[in-house]
Amino acid sequence: xxxxxxxxxxxxxxxxxxxxxxxxxxxxxxxxxxxxxxxxxxxxxxxxxxxxxxxxxxxxxxxxxxxxxxxxxxxxxxxxxxxxxxxxxxxxxxxxxxxxxxxxxxxxxxxxxxxxxxxxxxxxxxxxxxxxxxxxxxxxxxxxxxxxxxxxxxxxxxxxxxxxxxxxxxxxxxxxxxxxxxxxxxxxxxxxxxxxxxxxxxxxxxxxxxxxxxxxxxxxxxxxxxxxxxxxxxxxxxxxxxxxxxxxxxxxxxxxxxxxxxxxxxxxxxxxxxxxxxxxxxxxxxxxxxxxxxxxxxxxxxxxxxxxxxxxxxxxxxxxxxxxxxxxxxxxxxxxxxxxxxxxxxxxxxxxxxxx
Numbered sequence: 001x002x003x004x005x006x007x008x009x010x011x012x013x014x015x016x017x018x019x020x021x022x023x024x025x026x027x028x029x030x031x032x033x034x035x036x037x038x039x040x041x042x043x044x045x046x047x048x049x050x051x052x053x054x055x056x057x058x059x060x061x062x063x064x065x066x067x068x069x070x071x072x073x074x075x076x077x078x079x080x081x082x083x084x085x086x087x088x089x090x091x092x093x094x095x096x097x098x099x100x101x102x103x104x105x106x107x108x109x110x111x112x113x114x115x116x117x118x119x120x121x122x123x124x125x126x127x128x129x130x131x132x133x134x135x136x137x138x139x140x141x142x143x144x145x146x147x148x149x150x151x152x153x154x155x156x157x158x159x160x161x162x163x164x165x166x167x168x169x170x171x172x173x174x175x176x177x178x179x180x181x182x183x184x185x186x187x188x189x190x191x192x193x194x195x196x197x198x199x200x201x202x203x204x205x206x207x208x209x210x211x212x213x214x215x216x217x218x219x220x221x222x223x224x225x226x227x228x229x230x231x232x233x234x235x236x237x238x239x240x241x242x243x244x245x246x247x248x249x250x251x252x253x254x255x256x257x258x259x260x261x262x263x264x265x266x267x268x269x270x271x272x273x274x275x276x277x278x279x280x281x282x283x284x285x286x287x288x289x290x291x292x293x294x295x296x297x298x299x300x301x302x303x304x305x306x307x308x309x310x311x312x313x314x315x316x317x318x319x320x321x322x323x324x325x326x327x328x329x330x331x332x333x334x335x336x337x338x339x340x341x342x343x344x345x346x347x348x349x350x351x352x353x354x355x356x
Contacts, residue, residue, distance in 0.1 A: 039084015042075055043317050050312065060192070060222055062157050063185035065312050069319025070178070076321050088310075088317035093161045094279035096310030097249070100158060101286030102295070102303025103220075104247040116211060119352035120244060123215055123345060124252065127153035130344035134337030140176075143167045143260055148180050148337030150256050152345055155246045156184050156218035158311055161318075162249065162280060166257045176334060178319055183338035184218050192222035195346070196230040206230070208353040210237025215349035218342070220246065250284040 050064035075081055131149020135142060147167060151160035164177050195216060199209035209230045217223035220242055227238025290300075 035080075035083045036087050037084065038078070039081035039087065039317070041084070042072075042081050043084060043088050043313050043320070046072060046316050046320070047309070047312050050316065060185060060189045060219065061308070061312055062219060062315055063182075063189055065316040066178070066182050066185055066319045069316040070182075073320050085317040085321055088313040089321065092310045092317070093158075093314030094165075096307045096314060097158055097162055098279050098282045098286060099303045099307035099310070100155075100220075100246055100249070101283045102290060102300050102307070104243045104287050105291040107291065116241070116352070116356060117244065119348075119355070120215055120241065121248070123348045123352065124153040124245065124248065126348055127341050127345045128252075128256075131337045131341040134340035137340075138334065138336035140334065140337065141172065143172050144176060144180070144334075145337050146256050146260055147172065147177065148183070149341045150252060151180065151184050152187070152218055152338060152341035153245075154249050154252050155220060155242070156188055156222075157181055157315055158219075158246075158307075159249060159253075160184060161311070161314055162253050163256055165279075166253065167260060171260075174318070174321065179334050180338060181315060181318065183335045187338060187342045188217055188219040188222040191217040191342075191346075192226040192229075196226050196234075199230060199234075202350075204353060206233035207237050208356055210234035211241050211356060212346075212349050212353040214238035214241025215245070215352070216342075216346045217242070247287055250280050250287075253280050 046068050047065055050061055050068050053059050053064040053068075054061035076085060128146070128149035131147075131152060132142060132145035134148065135145030138144075147160060147163050150163045151157070153159075160177070160181055164172070191213070195213050196209065199212055204212065210227050210233065213226040213230065213234065214223050214237065217226055217238075223238050223242040224235060227242075228235030
């Protein structure tokens with residue numbers, strides 16, 4: 001067996017890409033299925049632990065997966081787990097986004113109403129702008145603002161994963177991406193806990209409270225949890241509002257891709273920038289198919305379960321490939337885009353809810 005070269009500066013290989021690329025070169029262009037097994041087992045165990053914490057302590061499962069993955073990031077120093085981690089954080093996340101399309105139909109969006117839908121689009125656009133402003137104030141690149149603002153405006157971690165696929169590691173460090181995921185997960189947990197209380201304190205009715213929670217909470221599970229904790233009717237409204245945001249994932253990512261250009265930094269025409277990744281197109285196609293044909297209830301049920309599982313695996317694998325010292329080196333300013341975008345989303349959502 002060929003031994004690894006000794007002239008590669010592994011000390012600077014933060015995420016193991018150099019060693020991983022070298023192992024691929026030694027082992028050939030194609031990996032055997034067994035090469036993915038160690039990484040998949042590691043991610044599966046951590047994801048199962050995150051699910052247990054979520055069910056027993058009420059912690060959002062995405063946040064639990066992030067924190068446990070970061071705590072166990074020392075596992076990624078083993079080259080044999082890299083293939084499985086990469087599979088979860090790339091292919092897994094893409095199929096998780098595709099399966100979100102089983103939850104949305106055009107009829108649900110139409111049931112939102114013209115005023116509420118227009119307000120929702122305005123909230124999302126302004127929230128993305130707030131993310132860009134937060135990145136500028138924090139001395140970060142504009143792509144960090146697009147990532148934080150887009151993820152906050154659309155659907156949390158799943159949108160962040162889709163946008164980061166457009167941005168690429170060359171333009172934004174993986175540690176900054178992971179820190180953004182942590183901020184979004186924490187903001188979602190805070191929203192689920194406090195937005196229903198704020199809505200009750202302000203005397204909002206069920207429709208107003210549902211719109212506020214659905215429009216201002218980032219992740220789907222937390223939006224539904226917060227809505228149904230207020231009332232059954234508010235939960236149903238929050239579900240429609242939140243799923244409408246999910247349905248806007250494809251066009252929003254298309255516009256963001258047009259704004260930031262190609263992931264590899266190479267010059268590109270406007271037409272080439274509009275070419276969406278296959279998983280966004282597949283998501284949009286599944287939404288259209290779900291709108292035309294009435295699928296059995298189990299399709300949406302299992303689609304949601306599989307989507308949540310794949311996204312949890314993707315987030316956990318991403319956290320396991322990140323280094324805590326690299327995260328801490330960014331400082332509090334790295335979370336400024338998420339904080340500013342979250343506050344903007346809440347303020348505007350409350351304003352629109354009061355008009356309904």
